Structures are given as C-alpha cells and as structure tokens.
Amino acid sequence: xxxxxxxxxxxxxxxxxxxxxxxxxxxxxxxxxxxxxxxxxxxxxxxxxxxxxxxxxxxxxxxxxxxxxxxxxxxxxxxxxxxxxxxxxxxxxxxxxxxxxxxxxxxxxxxxxxxxxxxxxxxxxxxxxxxxxxxxxxxxxxxxxxxxxxxxxxxxxxxxxxxxxxxxxxxxxxxxxxxxxxxxxxxxxxxxxxxxxxxxxxxxxxxxxxxxxxxxxxxxxxxxxxxxxxxxxxxxxxxxxxxxxxxxxxxxxxxxxxxxxxxxxxxxxxxxxxxxxxxxxxxxxxxxxxxxx
Numbered sequence: 001x002x003x004x005x006x007x008x009x010x011x012x013x014x015x016x017x018x019x020x021x022x023x024x025x026x027x028x029x030x031x032x033x034x035x036x037x038x039x040x041x042x043x044x045x046x047x048x049x050x051x052x053x054x055x056x057x058x059x060x061x062x063x064x065x066x067x068x069x070x071x072x073x074x075x076x077x078x079x080x081x082x083x084x085x086x087x088x089x090x091x092x093x094x095x096x097x098x099x100x101x102x103x104x105x106x107x108x109x110x111x112x113x114x115x116x117x118x119x120x121x122x123x124x125x126x127x128x129x130x131x132x133x134x135x136x137x138x139x140x141x142x143x144x145x146x147x148x149x150x151x152x153x154x155x156x157x158x159x160x161x162x163x164x165x166x167x168x169x170x171x172x173x174x175x176x177x178x179x180x181x182x183x184x185x186x187x188x189x190x191x192x193x194x195x196x197x198x199x200x201x202x203x204x205x206x207x208x209x210x211x212x213x214x215x216x217x218x219x220x221x222x223x224x225x226x227x228x229x230x231x232x233x234x235x236x237x238x239x240x241x242x243x244x245x246x247x248x249x250x251x252x253x254x255x256x257x258x259x260x261x262x263x264x265x266x267x268x269x270x271x272x273x274x275x276x277x278x279x280x281x282x283x284x285x286x287x288x289x290x291x292x293x
Contacts, residue, residue, distance in 0.1 A: 041170065041173060041174075042170065044169070045166045045167075045169040045170035045173070046166050048165065048166070048169050049162050049163070049164075049165035049166030049167075049168070049169055049170075050162035050165070050166065052165065053158045053159075053161040053162040053165060054158060054162065056158070057116045057154060057155065057158045058116050060114045060115060060116060060154065061101075061114055061115045061116070061120075061121070061122045064112065064114045064122060064124065065103065065122070068105045068107070068124065069105050069106060070103035070104065070105035070122075070124045071103055071104055071105065072101045072102065072103045072122075073085055073102045073103065073104065080130065081104070083135070084102050084104070084125070084142075085102050087138075087139050087142055088100060088102045088123055088142055088146065091139075091142060091143050091146040091232050092146055092149075094232050095146055095147070095149070095150035095228075095232060096150070097118050097119055097121075097146070097149055097150055098118070098119030098120060098121075100113070100115070100120075100121040100122055100123045100146070100149060101121070101122045101123070102122075102123055102124075103122060103123070103124040103125075104124065104125060104126070104127060104130070105124055105125075105126055105127070106126070106127050107126040107127065107128055108126060108128040109126060109128040109129040109132050109133070109246065110125075110126045110128070110129060111123070111124060111125040111126065111129055111141050111142070111144075111145055112124055112145065113145035113146070113148045113149050113154075114154060115149070115154060116154065116155070118149055118150075118152060118155075121149045121154075123142060123145045123146065123149075125138065125141065125142070129141065132245070133242065133245055134241075136238045136241070137238060137241055137242040137245055138242075139233065139238065140229055140233060140238035140239040140241065140242040141229075141242050141246075143228070143229035143230075143232040143233050143238075143239070144225050144226060144228070144229040144239065144242075145225075146228075146229075146232060147224070147225040147226075147227075147228025147229050147231075147232060148221070148225045148228075150228060150232075151221065151224055151225065151228060153221045153224075153225065156221070157214070157217065157218060157221065160213070160214055160217050161214055164210035164213055164214060165210070167206070167210065168203055168206040168207050168210050169203070171202070171206060172198075172199050172202035172203040172206055173199055175198055175199075175202045176191070176194070176195040176196070176197075176198035176199035176202060177191065177195060179194050179195065179198040180192050180194040180195035180198065211273060212272050212273060215272065215273050215274055215275055216272075218275040218276070219274065219275065219276060219277045222275075222276050222277055222282065223277065223282065223285050226239055226243070226282055226285065226286050226289075227285075227286070227289050230286060230289060236286045236287075236289060239286055240283055240286050240287065243279050243282050243283050243286070244279070244283060246279060247279035247280065247283075
C-alpha cells in the first residue's frame, strides 16, 4: 500500500512540476493556442514515462530467473545451499522483510536482488562468486543485496526512471512542435516531418542526459546498500573485504536490463553513465562510514 501511495504521489508531483514549469515559461499557453492539446500531452507523457518502467519492475523477478538460468533453492540439497538459505533468512529477519527467494546460477562472480515487492523478492548469487570468496565475504555480498530490498531500491529506481522518462517524452514533443510550427512554419492541420524528426532527435538527446541522472541515483543507492550491509552484519569490515576481493575480479556479465542490479566496476571514463561507483570509492565511503559510526 505504501508503494502504491508513493507511485500515485510521484505521478502527481511530476504533473505539478511540468504544469508549473510550462506555465511559468508560457509554454502551455503557446502550445494550446497553436492547437496542441496540452493536458492530453501531459497525461500521455506520464503514462508513457511510467508504464514501461513499472511493467519492467513487475516482470523483473521471472525475467531475472529466465535470463540468468537462476535456480531457486526450494529444498536445499547440500551444505552450501543450506548455508545460503539460512544466511539470507537471518539477514531478512534483521532487515524486517519477508524471506526472499534464494537462487544460484552458473557464471562468473556476481550477485543481484530484484522483485517488485519488498516481501516477495529474489536474491541470487553466481557459482563463480561462491567459489572465489570466503563465507564471510559472500555473507557481506548477500547483506548488500538484502539491504537493497530493505531500502526499497528497486521501486525507488523505477520511480526515478519513470520521472525522467516523463520529462523526456513531454519536452521532446514540445520542442518538436515548436520547431514544426514556429521555425518551419508548418500551418497544416497535422504535424509535419519537422515535428517527427525533432521529436526523435530530442528523445535520443534528452534520454542520454536522463540516463546520467538515473546512473547518479543508482550510484548513491550502492553506497547506501554498502552501509546497509555493514549495519546488518554489525561491522563494515566484511563488506570492505568483499569489495576489495571483487575489485580484483572481472564481474560476470548480466543481461543489460539487469546490469544496475548486479556487481559492476566500470572504467572511470564511463563514470557519468555507470550504475555503480568504482570499488575503491565504495571502500573509501565504507571506511568513512565506520569512522563516523
């Protein structure tokens, strides 16, 4: 219920911001006078902006299982599986969330958490991660993923994505309409080629700029999940050790749609578009967190 309320509230906030900005600039009066249905465009942008983001979130768990081949541990068959389930159960209890599904998949070192609902989520780890890290380090990684769930990061990132999508769609069409009507002086009843070309170009450009905003938010949530893992384990050192270990590896590839959910350590020249901070920056932040604590 809280998330549904947040979704509705965010939609209202986006609509209000767009209304205030366009009213202050006189854009709404201009486009209405030129024949563009401003309220319909506003509603269309919000629907397009949020529908795709929330649909992706709703199908994220089954898609993650399908795309990675992750096998959910329904009945632990060995000591490792029993330990994984018990560890996630312990962390989930500490985080006051429902028990996530626990899964293992074949691949190089990586892990992820996904799911639309805090009490019905999925935590998955790769065989490469299990074989290359100590139990304490694996527990730290699991704590990091559980912290993402506790923090509601999946839903929050979806809301952020929906907001920026709405702005991209809305302003791309506004610019397209302006170019078509004012610059190219199209006086036909319908939009001309200038509108469609400008709309496409603006969606690409604005989408690129919007991805920087989403990536920045994603990096902040990684810092929070690291700190959350330290809180769940009662100490930050295991998470520091795990990050140091991961920094010396090449993380296993995840499907593009899930890249922000897994482990990543992008080169510095891609920092603006990276969903994760560099490992050394995360370690430094955790050390500062420990000193502050």
